[in-house]
Amino acid sequence: MSAHVVPLVRVQAEDFDTAAEIARLTRDRRDVGAVVTFTGLCRDENGRLAALELEHYPAMAEIEIARIASEAMERWPLTGLSVIHRHGRIAPGENIVLVVAASTHRHAAFEAASFLMDYLKSRAPFWKKEHPRQGGEGGWVDAREIDETAAKRWERD
Amino acid sequence: MSSMNETGPNGNGLKLVYFAWVRERIGRSEEEIVLPREVRTVRDLLSWLKGRGEEYEMALEHDDVIRVAIDREHVGHDEAIAGAREIALFPPMTGG
Secondary structure (H helix, E strand, O other): OOOOOOOEEEEEOOOOOHHHHHHHHHOOOOOOOEEEEEEEEOOOOOOOEEEEEEEEOHHHHHHHHHHHHHHHHHHOOEEEEEEEEEOEEEOOOOEEEEEEEEEOOHHHHHHHHHHHHHHHHHHOOEEEEEEEOOOOOOOEOOOOHHHHHHHHOOOOO | OOHHHOOOOOOOOEEEEEOHHHHHHHOOOEEEEOOOOOOOEHHHHHHHHHOOOHHHHHHOOOHHHOEEEEOOEEEOOOOEOOOOOEEEEEOOOOOO
16 A cells, blocks of 8 residues: 555656656655656557557546556555656657656565556557558557456456 | 436437547547437447447447447446446557
């Protein structure tokens, strides 16, 4: 359980600064022993893609991510947690998502970051559309069974 | 039956919002609708919508894969829709 910690959740078109987000959770602290960050980037799929378009449900995206973040705060003793998810057109090499989990010990930080990503994949209302380099209409990225399975491993009775 | 449990017919607007390929196939991102009384659950809504035209039929063809949120919260297809103000229909999510 993480007492009195409110996770930072942002859904934005702009890029984020990972170092600044780590500093936000460690600055003026003496109790943080571990910070785990996960950054998801746009890849070009072997040169096939010009960009990804991330559509989202603006009214729900932050609320749903905040729900997932709160659940992580309840399950692990975190000293801080930040989640930033971008939307709009994102080119290969650019950032899509950031999770920063801070804790006294590494175990909680690793697990919480992993939990966040598994749940974001299958519950956060975002959809990726491919923009092919060859031009023309791209297709929507299919949800993968493996992501659903990854989220299920965190389920409790 | 109390009229407070009815959606639509008593004048409470119900907004449907669509995302990703559901939005593209239906050809609009949102609409206000009035539902007949017999449409009580998410499953009823999906099958009622499919009767509204070819574009709905195409968007909702495999209705078991359609994900639904009522007032910004994920729900299953058995969920009752009474009192809902905004229902979102969308494909499985691919964020992260």
